[in-house]
Amino acid sequence: MKKKHSYSSIRWLKRNFKDHFVKSARLNNLRSRAWFKLHDIHLKYCLFYRGMNVIDLGSAPGSWSKYAINIIGRNGHIISCDINTMSPIPGVYFLQGNILKEEIFSKILNRIKNKKIHLVMSDMSPNITGIPSIDIPKSLTLAKLAMKIAMLTLYQKGTLLVKVFQGLGFLDFLNKLGFFFNTIKICKPNASRNHSREVFILARDFKK
Ligand SMILES: C[S@@+](CC[C@H](N)C(=O)[O-])C[C@H]1O[C@@H](n2cnc3c(N)ncnc32)[C@H](O)[C@@H]1O
Structure with a gap:
């Protein structure tokens, strides 16, 4: 049976077809x-620097983990987690599951044990409906x-990089981060689509 696409998925397919970064990713085998x-x-x-320990949340299909492990090298560790599967990356420990479930949350913490975590990064994104009052709270x-995991695992002076959609609750979240980190930056990388509400908060120098 022929698969039917919704209006938003057709829009997504058309946009992706034209997208310079999608083409570039394909060409460069990313x-x-x-x-x-x-x-x-x-x-x-x-x-990133050599030998650091990183947690990558919302890691699939794996381009961030791959990017990071190439710089970190063999002496560092990456623990990645996603609700979807991810094909293996040498040097990256992958856990499949929903981070909102207590069981997965505990598995991540167990895996870390006494390792010093230098960076927690989260590119997690809910399934987007296009309705801000649904997408933003999710x-x-x-x-x-991601912030909670950072609080529990980061070493003093560690870093959190977290994606979030701008909207109701964003400023409160930013203020909260300001209590725990000395430096806060908001990043909108070139590849992040202009119309998208996503930004990345880079919180550095964890006060522990
Ligand atoms: C934009 S993609 C991440 C892309 C990834 N950083 C990369 O470089 O390949 C967002 C990911 O967040 C994951 N995600 C969303 N909600 C999640 C949850 N509750 N638990 C775990 N992963 C989740 C999705 O499955 C999706 O793979």
Whole structure:
């Protein structure tokens, strides 16, 4: 039977067809166009260095984890988690499951044990409906969870990079982060679509 596409998925397909970053990702054998967002942020703010330990939330299909492990090298660790599957990346420990479930949350914490985590990054995004009153609170819930994991695992002076949709609750979230981190920056990488509400908050220098 022929698969029917909804109006929004047809719009998404058309936009992706034209998208320069999608083409570039394909040409360069990258797992997704999200690679360019992280690259942009890393070029500006130098997120990664050799030997660091990283948690990657909402990691599938894996372009951020792959980007990070290439710089971190063998002496560092990456723990990645996504509700979807992700094909393996050497050096990356992947956990499949819904981060909103207590069981997955605990599995991540168990895996970390006493490791010092230097960076928690979250590119998690809910399934987008296009309705702000639904999408924004869902995005905030995911971002708050990323913050909670950061609070529990980051070493003093560590970094949190978290995607969130701008809208109701955004400023409160930003203020909350300001209590726990000395520096807060809002990043809108080139590959992030102009019409999209997504921004990345880069919170550095965790006060613990
Ligand atoms: C934009 S994609 C991430 C792309 C990824 N950073 C990359 O570079 O390939 C957002 C991801 O968030 C994941 N996600 C959304 N809600 C989640 C949840 N509750 N638990 C785990 N992952 C979730 C989705 O499955 C999706 O793969």
